[in-house]
Amino acid sequence: MQIGKIQFVISFFILNFLLFIAAIGQEIEVLVEKPGISLRGLSVVSKKVIWASGNKGTVAISTDGGNSWSWKTIGGYESRDFRDIEAFDHRTAIIMAVGEPALILRTTDGGESWKKVYENKTEGMFLDAMFFYNAYHGMVIGDPIKGKFFIARTNNGGNSWEEIKNPPAAAEGEACFAASGANIIMTGPKQYYFVTGGKRSRLFSNDQVIDLPLLQGSESQGANAVTAALVDKKTLHIIVVGGDFANDTLREGNCVFSRDGGKTWINPSNKPYGYRSSVTFINDKKAITCGLNGVDISYDGGINWNGISAIGFHVCQKEKKGETVFLAGNDGRIARLIQ
Ligand SMILES: *[C@@H]1O[C@H](CO)[C@@H](O)[C@H](O)[C@H]1NC(C)=O
Numbered sequence: 001m002q003i004g005k006i007q008f009v010i011s012f013f014i015l016n017f018l019l020f021i022a023a024i025g026q027e028i029e030v031l032v033e034k035p036g037i038s039l040r041g042l043s044v045v046s047k048k049v050i051w052a053s054g055n056k057g058t059v060a061i062s063t064d065g066g067n068s069w070s071w072k073t074i075g076g077y078e079s080r081d082f083r084d085i086e087a088f089d090h091r092t093a094i095i096m097a098v099g100e101p102a103l104i105l106r107t108t109d110g111g112e113s114w115k116k117v118y119e120n121k122t123e124g125m126f127l128d129a130m131f132f133y134n135a136y137h138g139m140v141i142g143d144p145i146k147g148k149f150f151i152a153r154t155n156n157g158g159n160s161w162e163e164i165k166n167p168p169a170a171a172e173g174e175a176c177f178a179a180s181g182a183n184i185i186m187t188g189p190k191q192y193y194f195v196t197g198g199k200r201s202r203l204f205s206n207d208q209v210i211d212l213p214l215l216q217g218s219e220s221q222g223a224n225a226v227t228a229a230l231v232d233k234k235t236l237h238i239i240v241v242g243g244d245f246a247n248d249t250l251r252e253g254n255c256v257f258s259r260d261g262g263k264t265w266i267n268p269s270n271k272p273y274g275y276r277s278s279v280t281f282i283n284d285k286k287a288i289t290c291g292l293n294g295v296d297i298s299y300d301g302g303i304n305w306n307g308i309s310a311i312g313f314h315v316c317q318k319e320k321k322g323e324t325v326f327l328a329g330n331d332g333r334i335a336r337l338i339q
């Protein structure tokens, strides 16, 4: 009797565990892994063409929807960490390295050869992320130099870059995170929004600076990524994620959203399950976020988040014109969202 009860309890838990595995297995499909490589840059050009970038001078390219991957180590840059990538088709892409010197490279032959399109040896330079509004207009954001954020702009698809003249000032101990190439977005050829962390966490745009009600106050805390959707062609909905990367299970202050272009901010009713480094709207209502301890989805624009996987990823990105989503992270892991 006693043993039967224990067996029942055990099989009940095993059944639940198997159901849990089946549920998560249906949502995230891991496509490839490459131990020792940390991927934080991701660009989903189409359902077929996906590029990822990471440390040790690494770029990975798939032209068949993620079934097969071509891995490249960029000669001469084997020690650089390419934290962000923007690809335009299966041949053309731009990659950005963190650390010194500031560096942006461009390829037009599918990653076979790379041309240096920006370099800056100024001490303390640290580029964090790029964003392209279209094939011509893009921006790159970097940590403050002499108290001002570093922002440069391109209007020729990244072939040349020009620093903006009067970038906004940073507060003491405020900087940007280069967690997923996702802390800057553009909603027009010149309109930008970027988010910060550290001692303070704020949202900056061309003409406003807004305090974010996220966890902040120490070096590992604050906003890591921002995404926006123009709903009904008129209202800008924004989601910002972050938390504390030194404590990836902490859920406090890890996500806020705005439904009025950033004027007022709302806490989710059900927060994501920990520190989150990347977020993207899939459509007006559906959004995905990921971090070191898992992936969550919202079907109501960020009010409620449901954990769908306990596999860690640094970055999630949506296909430019469609809704296909890929994720990338540690151990050279690249996955697809099944939806
Ligand atoms: C490098 O960046 C610094 C700081 O923003 C700037 O003053 C300088 O003009 C830049 N140099 C080049 C070569 O772009």
Ligand SMILES: *[C@@H]1O[C@H](CO)[C@@H](O)[C@H](O)[C@H]1NC(C)=O
Residues within 6 Å of the ligand: 246, 247, 250
């Ligand atoms: C993470 O946060 C939780 C909740 O506040 C706390 O109990 C725990 O000690 C923290 N862990 C670390 C490593 O700071």
